[in-house]
Amino acid sequence: MEPIIPTEPFIQTQVYDLANGGDLIFERDLFALTEFLGRSPPVFYGGQIADQANGQLQWLIMANLPGKPESPMFRQIQFSLRDNTWVDGLARALQEALARLLPYHPVLRHHVDHLDYMLFETRSALDNSRAAANHTQQQLNQYAETIKVIAKERRTLRQLVAKRDSTIHRLKTKISVLKETISTQAEQLQILEGEGEGEDIQGDGYSYVSNDNDYEEEEEDFYQHLPAGMDTTFPLRIDG
Template sequence: MDMPSHPALKHHVEHLDFMLYHTQQDLDHSREYANQTHARILEQGDAIKMLANDRRTLRQQRAKKDATITRLRAKIAALEATVKAQEEQMKKMEEDGDDIQGGSAFLSDDDDFEDDENTEEEDYEFLDAGEDDHVDIEMAPPTRNANQDAMMQMLQVMLEDREAERAERQANIAALQQLANNNQGHHDHPGSKLKNFQNTNPPVFSKTT
């Protein structure tokens, strides 16, 4: 005996079938979303590891640069001390040069014009020349001015050499200071990459949390 169909029951069964179909689609979408979320989590984990390695590398580079800056500052201090010592030496040399120029080392003594007790008469025979005779005596140029000029030229050359060395050392000090300032200003912040990564690639699953 066939059972008569019930219209309300049939409608209810069709509704349940429709709901089951859509529930299955929602489950498939949820599974796909879970797989994508898991893949993103793995990708972000790899990115975090890479950023941690970069951060460790940057810290090592910063430590090396700090050591370099410390060494350069010590070298600059040593060069400044050397320049100061050479400036003092140059001042001392200039003072010594003034003493040489103003001293009386090249002046003749009055005793030089006194007669020597051991001088014989024949030593003065060249003075007994006739009326028309003359004796040529070669006069040596004055040695005081020549010696002073030579001494001043030598001192001037030494001062020019010192000035050139001083200028070269000053240039080296300026270059080292510039290098130290450049090394000190090139430190990158380790967390900037992570911040940029988070801003440019937001996780999809953040909407559900």
């Protein structure tokens, strides 16, 4: 068996050999046809590649249909195709391999053209449906991420509003306390100003209110009762 040469760079991670037996779609028909033609069972290889503009991974499926060196001779057939998943790509490769071997069948080869046409139409519709489904899924993923971001921002805004309301309530409480303090201090100031106009002096058994006018009157009365011609200047002695 000649080694298969990849038509595109990829890392092979899957291998499917019809000789191992399986129950995939088109597999039994393909295996029966290869036995009828005397060919070796086909082998399919798969690996993911990332060469799309949107960064989406795709599966590259490569098929190897071994040739037959003895009579009747058959040349080796190799082809590759792309799909979104390994299973879907493998099913398409099995169908493609069946279509490529049918022309060698003595009876069914007359139906190859019709089968190719039906295969092309079906594959085109399937590709369009898958592309639409992938696009829809990408949009749903974007919507989900957007909803997560909006929900997070909403929670943050709620926390900020709650913090703002708490701050406003605390400031209102402080303002109320300050107003009461100012009112109390204003009342105390009025009382102190009223008491400053006169001072109660209490002695032994009596009390009176002293006033600056009283001191002036007493001083005048004192000088009036002094003898005439008496020197009213008093020497000031400072010891030390």
